[in-house]
Amino acid sequence: MKIVRITLGIIVLALTAYQLITKNFDLRPYSMLFLGALILVTGLAELQKDRKDFWGYMNIVISLFVFFVSIQGFLMN
Structure with missing residues (x-):
């Protein structure tokens, strides 16, 4: 369980950092999915x-x- 939490945390952190740096928020549904x-x-x-x-x-x-x-984010795009 601990490895899964660390892996998901790194994925969420990487996606949100990418979105903040590039100001490209097209990946927001993916980051929300991994955050969930x-x-x-x-x-x-x-x-x-x-x-x-x-x-x-x-x-x-x-x-x-x-x-x-x-899911709403995926359906809106």
Whole structure:
């Protein structure tokens, strides 16, 4: 799980840095998709640690919202 989180974090960081430097925001849906995956993996890792508190479930709900926004971004372009 930790390797997946690190990999997704690097991908999100690279995509957003590229967008900020070049001011080309055509890749925004992809960065949102990877951000949603990162938040989902973080939420699942929290639930696996037997810390079934508020933040594990909240991360999963937030990731579903980010996936929804990402899908809308793909359909708008």
